[in-house]
Structure formats: C-alpha cells, structure tokens
Amino acid sequence: MQRVEPRVPSGFRDFSPEESRRRHWLFTQLRQVFELFGYDPIETPAVELLEILLGKYGEEAEKLVFRILNSGDFLKDVPEEIRQTNDYKKWLKHISDKGLRYDLTVPLARYVAQNRGKITLPFKRYQIQPVWRAERPQKGRFREFVQCDADVIGSYDPYYDFEMVLLLDEGFRKIGLGDHRKILINDRRLLQEVFKTFGIEGDGFRKATGIIDKLDKVGIDKVKQLLESEGFSADQIANIEQWLGFKDPEEARKYINDDEAIKPIITLLKQIKDPGITNVEWTPSLVRGLDYYTGTIYEVVLEGAPVGSVSGGGRYDNLTELFGVPNMPGIGISFGADRILTAMEMLKIEPWDTYHTNKVMVILATDKVSWKTLNSVVADIRAQNIPVEILPQKKMKKAFKTANNKNVRITIIIGDREVETAEWGVKDMQTGKQESIPVEKVAETVLNMLS
Amino acid sequence: MQRVEPRVPSGFRDFSPEESRRRHWLFTQLRQVFELFGYDPIETPAVELLEILLGKYGEEAEKLVFRILNSGDFLKDVPEEIRQTNDYKKWLKHISDKGLRYDLTVPLARYVAQNRGKITLPFKRYQIQPVWRAERPQKGRFREFVQCDADVIGSYDPYYDFEMVLLLDEGFRKIGLGDHRKILINDRRLLQEVFKTFGIEGDGFRKATGIIDKLDKVGIDKVKQLLESEGFSADQIANIEQWLGFKDPEEARKYINDDEAIKPIITLLKQIKDPGITNVEWTPSLVRGLDYYTGTIYEVVLEGAPVGSVSGGGRYDNLTELFGVPNMPGIGISFGADRILTAMEMLKIEPWDTYHTNKVMVILATDKVSWKTLNSVVADIRAQNIPVEILPQKKMKKAFKTANNKNVRITIIIGDREVETAEWGVKDMQTGKQESIPVEKVAETVLNMLS
Numbered sequence A, B: 001m002q003r004v005e006p007r008v009p010s011g012f013r014d015f016s017p018e019e020s021r022r023r024h025w026l027f028t029q030l031r032q033v034f035e036l037f038g039y040d041p042i043e044t045p046a047v048e049l050l051e052i053l054l055g056k057y058g059e060e061a062e063k064l065v066f067r068i069l070n071s072g073d074f075l076k077d078v079p080e081e082i083r084q085t086n087d088y089k090k091w092l093k094h095i096s097d098k099g100l101r102y103d104l105t106v107p108l109a110r111y112v113a114q115n116r117g118k119i120t121l122p123f124k125r126y127q128i129q130p131v132w133r134a135e136r137p138q139k140g141r142f143r144e145f146v147q148c149d150a151d152v153i154g155s156y157d158p159y160y161d162f163e164m165v166l167l168l169d170e171g172f173r174k175i176g177l178g179d180h181r182k183i184l185i186n187d188r189r190l191l192q193e194v195f196k197t198f199g200i201e202g203d204g205f206r207k208a209t210g211i212i213d214k215l216d217k218v219g220i221d222k223v224k225q226l227l228e229s230e231g232f233s234a235d236q237i238a239n240i241e242q243w244l245g246f247k248d249p250e251e252a253r254k255y256i257n258d259d260e261a262i263k264p265i266i267t268l269l270k271q272i273k274d275p276g277i278t279n280v281e282w283t284p285s286l287v288r289g290l291d292y293y294t295g296t297i298y299e300v301v302l303e304g305a306p307v308g309s310v311s312g313g314g315r316y317d318n319l320t321e322l323f324g325v326p327n328m329p330g331i332g333i334s335f336g337a338d339r340i341l342t343a344m345e346m347l348k349i350e351p352w353d354t355y356h357t358n359k360v361m362v363i364l365a366t367d368k369v370s371w372k373t374l375n376s377v378v379a380d381i382r383a384q385n386i387p388v389e390i391l392p393q394k395k396m397k398k399a400f401k402t403a404n405n406k407n408v409r410i411t412i413i414i415g416d417r418e419v420e421t422a423e424w425g426v427k428d429m430q431t432g433k434q435e436s437i438p439v440e441k442v443a444e445t446v447l448n449m450l451s
Helices: A017-036 A059-064 A088-095 A105-114 A159-174 A188-197 A202-212 A220-229 A234-245 A249-254 A259-273 A337-346 A371-382 A396-405 A416-421 A439-450 B017-036 B059-064 B088-095 B105-114 B159-174 B188-197 B202-212 B220-229 B234-245 B249-254 B259-273 B337-346 B371-382 B396-405 B416-421 B439-450
Strands: A047-049 A098-100 A123-132 A144-153 A181-187 A280-282 A293-302 A311-316 A330-336 A360-364 A388-392 A410-414 A423-428 A434-438 B047-049 B098-100 B123-132 B144-153 B181-187 B280-282 B293-302 B311-316 B330-336 B360-364 B388-392 B410-414 B423-428 B434-438
Touching (some): A017 A144, A047 A105, A159 A181, A159 A259, A159 A330, A181 A259, A188 A202, A188 A249, A188 A293, A202 A220, A202 A234, A220 A234, A293 A330, A360 A371, A371 A388, A396 A410, A410 A439, A416 A423, A423 A439, B017 B123, B017 B144, B017 B337, B047 B105, B105 B123, B105 B144, B144 B159, B144 B337, B159 B293, B159 B311, B181 B188, B181 B259, B188 B202, B188 B259, B202 B234, B220 B234, B249 B259, B259 B280, B259 B293, B360 B371, B360 B396, B371 B388, B371 B439, B396 B410, B410 B416, B410 B439, B423 B439
Parallel strands (some): A181 A280, A360 A410, B181 B280, B360 B388
Antiparallel strands (some): A123 A144, A144 A330, A293 A311, A311 A330, A410 A423, A423 A434, B144 B330, B181 B293, B423 B434
16 A cells, blocks of 8 residues: 555644644633624534635635535536636636635625525624635634634624624733734725825725825835825825824814714724723724725734734625625624734633543453442543543553653543452552552542642 | 625535534544543644555545646646547646645554654544535535544554553543444455365455445345346355354354464454443444455444444455555454534534633713723623623614524623613523622622623
C-alpha cells in the first residue's frame, strides 16, 4: 500500500481536545445569551445551490465559493463549444451546481424566503455553524471558520438597532471581555448623504469609503494619498478629512439637514448612554466591507488585543429580494469565534475548563474483578458528574505515566491482591499518597477527596 | 434582478428552531456520556485531501465523496491527452484534490498519524460533526448528517470491547431509550474461521456475509436463494443455515476449536451478564458493511421503532496503516443522530425542551421608556435564566398575536400611560389575566408567576 502523508489541506485546521473544549465553551456562552434575548436557533446545510450562493453578491462571491463538482459524469453537460475553450470560467456552471456556504446570511435569506408562511415576524434567529471561503490562507485567516450570527428579520423598528448593541455588550460581558470590548458604530445612510454633498456617489462612494475604512490601519496621510491617486479632488479630500475628524454625528449638520440620515444614529447614541453602556464610539471612518448594509453598522475591537475586528454587523434591506420576496429588512451581528479565542489567550482571560481537574482513573491490573462491583463504584462517581476512565494495564509504572499524561487527579488501583482482600488502592496523584480502602467505601472516599 | 427559487439541494435539509433544539439536546446528552467515560473531544476540518479520503477505501469511497473543484483555473493542470477523452474518471485527479469527509474514522486515522508524538495512548476521543455522502437521496437517507463517534485508539485490550457495550448502554439510557435498545454483537474473527471450515474465504466470504447480513430484512428462504444464485453449494448453504440458527457462540465448537476465534465473544458475553446489562444478543448474521472491522462488531436497534440500526461499530486493526504508522488498533462506536431522533418521535419519548415554556415578552408601545429602567428589569428576569424578548409594537392586537405565535408565557406591556404612572401591565398569557404592577415590582412579580 502506498504511504500517504497525514496532513490537512492548506488553510484548514484540526482542533485538539483542549481547543475543542475552549470552542465549545465559547459557543455555549453565546448560545445562552442569544436564547435569553429571545433568539431561536436554526441550522442550514453546508451545501447550497450555486444560483443562490452567487445570486446576491455575484463576482464578489465567485472567488470565495468552494464549488462541488457534479457527481458522476460531470463532463456530459459541458457543451461542445465550451469543451474547446480554455476559459475555465465558462466551464463552471456546466460542471458544478452546488457549493459550500461562505456566510450565514445567504442561507438565512433562503430560509426566510422558503418558510415565509411558517415563521412569525419579527423572526429572531441565531445560527452557530462553519462557513468556508476559498481565500488564500494567511496567518490568522482560515478557509473554514465558525460564525455565530444573530439576526432579526422583518422589522424596520429602530429598537433593534439598539438591541444589537445590548447583545454585543452582553455577549462580550458573558465571555469575560466586558472591560475590553469597544463597540464602533456608524450609519450608511449618513455616510451616503454626506458624501453626496462632496459630489461622491455610486462607484466613487464605494471607492472613497473603501479607502477611509483603512484609516485606523494606515493613518490619515496614507488615506489622503490613496484618495488622490484615485482621482478625488483636493476639495473632496479636504471635506473627507474634516468628516473623519468629527467626534459627534451632529457635526454632519454642517453638510446636510436630512433628519432621516442623521436622526437614527443620534437617537441610538442617546439610547446607549441611558442604561449606562460605555465604550461605544461613533466612528465616521467605519464602513464595513459588504455592500449590502443600508443603515446602522457595528464593529467590535478588543483593547489590548490587536487581533482586528472580533464582531460586526449592521442593518440591511431586502434580504430576500433575490427570491422575489420584497420588504424583508433585517439587522444582525456576527461574533468571530477564532479571533475572540486568540484575543482571550493574549489577554490571559481563560474562564473555560479545557480539561477536567477532577478526573478519576481506575487502573485495572487484574482479570478477576467483579464487573458488577466495579460498574457500581464507577457509576456512583460518574453520577456526581466526575469523569472516570478505566485503564486496563498490568504494568503500574506505565499506568501511572498514562494517568499523569491524562491529568488524572485520583487513581483507583485494582490488582489480584485488591480483589482478594476486597480493598482497592486509592491514590491522590497530586500528593502521591496511596491508601487501601474497602470496596464499599471507595466511591465515597474518592468523592470526599474531590470535594 | 432574476428571481431564484429558494430551495436546498436534493438530499440536504434545514433544521427549524424546534428541530435544532432537539438535535442540540441529543448531542449534549451524548457529549456528557462520552466525557464521563473519559473521552476527549476533537474536531477535524470538513475538507480533507482526496489522497487521504480515497486512500483507504478506494472504489467504495470514490462514489461517496463530494469533490471540491480546484480554485482558479482548474483546467490548467489537465494533460492534453486527458482533455481529449470523455472518460470523466481520468479527469478527476487533475481538477480536484480535496473533498468533503464521508465519515469520522478516516479523519481520526489522519489525526492520530499526524499527532502520534503528542497524544497519550490509549487515545480516547469523541467527535460530533457532520459528514457528507454523494449517495442518491432516499427517504430517511441524507447527503449531510451528523455522526457522534467515540473510539479508543492504541490498545488491543479486550476490556475496550466491553466498554463499547457499557457506552452504548449508558448512551441509550441517558437519552431515555434504555428500555428499547437491543444491542446485537458478533465477532468477525469467529465468522471468518467458521466460514473457512465451510470452504468459504476471501471474495466468497465477502459475498456470503453480505447476503446473511440481510437475514432480518428478507428472511432465511430468501437468504438461501441468494446464496444459491451466487453459486454456493448445497452443503455450504446447509452449513450457513445451521450457523444462522445458533443461539450461543459455544455452538461454533461444532466447526472449530480455535480459542482465539471463539473466546473473545464468549468472554464478552459473560462480562456483560455480570453487571446485569440485559438485552444484548449474540447475532450470528451480524456482519456490518465496512470491510475494515476485524474483531467484535456491534449494532443497536430500537424495539418498537423500526428505523433500522441506530448505532454501530466494531474493532479494527491498523487504523493508520495508510500513513505508514503500524500497530495502531482501535475500537469504536457511532450513534446515528437522525434515526435516533426519528425513533424517539415514533416512541413519543420526548425529553427535550424544544421551546421555552417560561418565555417573557416586553411589548414596547412607547418611545418614552427609560432604557435604564427597562434594561434593569429585563436583566433581573434574564438573570434567572428566563428568556425575555422585547417587541417594539404599538398595535396591541398584533403584539398579542405575535406573543401567542412565539409561545410567550407572560407579557409585560409598556405604553405611554404605563410610563407616566410608573406601573407596567403584566399579563399571564395562559389565563389572560392582566394587572398593573409598579415598575420596581415587575421583575419580582414575573418571577413569582413563573415559579
């Protein structure tokens, strides 16, 4: 048999027991917060039809999607004229009709459109599932990662713009990052109206905002230089620079007097102050990449942990437009599990249990034990939620080494002699102290040692 | 914009909030049992290299695997002579090097081989993750489903053959199916040695056992007919029929006297009786599909719920052979979440909470509320682990309809008048009784109503 190198594809990862428990801990915390805020879970398949995955974002998504090759004879549907070309893009739709989801918003839109008769609006759902992106792997950027999304679908009410802040606040508090999180907010409506007065709209708006979004990474001089090289005028650049220096959205009244563009963010900032939520900042440079946001936008960074944005989201209109279902607005946020966990390590905030500190191991060095007796002792200990591993091993030195490697706290030793005397060994692996305990007292003894 | 039909690919599924909670409940129970037995969690990527996915099972796997088309210009690596053929199988390795995992055993093998220096043997791991199979969808057969696997790697000790029974027993007890589960066991070593005395080996063994595996579905007459049509002799068929009628593996001594083939299953059956585990049956027709089992095999069915096998597993040798790592035996079992949940519905055993019976909804019919006050009332209720949804809605009739649709137990009503009087409405949605409660007593009142 040929020998294969054991490895994962570039950009993909295994998670060790410690990492898995850490991740599970994080998902459990977020799940609890979502549930307490009245969000319902859904799950959607990893695989969606390409017409859906590519329908909304088109080119942007084309590059991101992992395509699944059609099963069986995938060549049979490729037209002859396409068979002759080397333009692989022309081949794609004939050999692949499915792909892996690259976010949880497109599946949500599909789910809402598909179940619109069955769900109660506003539909508040959360979803914690992996997504896949065919991006070039980089440090800290993976091709498979879990998104933890919460969205409210079917309401234009600005209360939900506020609820997103409450949810971010509570989510980060719950995982122990309450003192580190900074919530940045902005509003696309405001950005759009203000930039219109600078003579910047449409494609120019996308270009200019794409540049100002980089402000905190590259600094103002570089931003101005980039704007210049994209052909923005000196006046426009001066206006943008002034905009970026604003501390309060009220200052936008210098340019516009459109209440619909200014009021939402001002109302939101006021609401936030009222219950004493701090460290929320209006950030005029905040844009967020995705084109589909149409109102309030959010981003969370962690002070002291420069891992980039750990959460983000915003308001969008017409979630289900692609499916011919109109007037379905939404608003949502997403917690980035990977970056949050990296940051927590950096900040040494580690509230999870990555291994059991109370693990018990039975070292079974005999074939003569009564399974009935052993089973009942073990069951009594497990009933107190304490893991018990049974290790069949006659070599004591090896058994203790295994116990130490597995972070075992207490070992129970059963050899032929222990079966005969009906007294089992109980050893504290921290102190090294070992005692002989009558079988009927073993569970009790172990539980006392752990309490 | 073109209109797309919202649907999932054939063989794939969404899970509604109710279904998601039910699944989450099941995974949580199994996770707890695995942890208490000393198994550690790992997670592996959805995507693996094809050389690994196809390395072990070859043809069997070829058809099962969803292949991922190489990113970018996938045509550039297809040799010219292959470009000219219509034999799509020749194309495959040039246009796709990755695929979706179709089980959790291949990734486990890869993980163990890759981390062999780091893990402590015996390595006890559990893994609860989805797998994908490009099979033709059928009723009850899906292309994406979650497997819940527990395996012990690196020990030949027969204790673990026993532990699998303990784990199955405890797993089904924990989810409320303890009285329904029947554990079938057999041993490949025994099957092989007995069939050798019938003159049936190699390919014939695979054919004959493939047929007898269907016994409980098709009956003995059909089995005999199938054996005949495959060219087995009258003597061989008579021998097989006798074998299938055996009730005790001791009867195999009629054919063989090979202790290594008989003793393990006899020892196991004895061990099982000792602690009083019942409803475990030696089943001479039990084979299990996969070629890689080499010792004890297990299958679980549920009496009263004819959904087929809900769990299965067995012992295997040389898990990591493909990677050039020898002597790595293993044993494991897998719980089939989908079939278990279907069976639980059939049996009306429904111990999960699919929705909160204590959900509270604040109907917010005013813009004048103090967020500070509202937030603190809501936080007091949520602190008792009770979900509170805030619904901004000025139309009371609509608000109550939404509350009913969402199974809300208690509503808190805040309109302009309630803000003025500092008395909020609290309504029991079951009795319809509504009272005005001073704001500072609202949380307490709601909590009392729920306790």
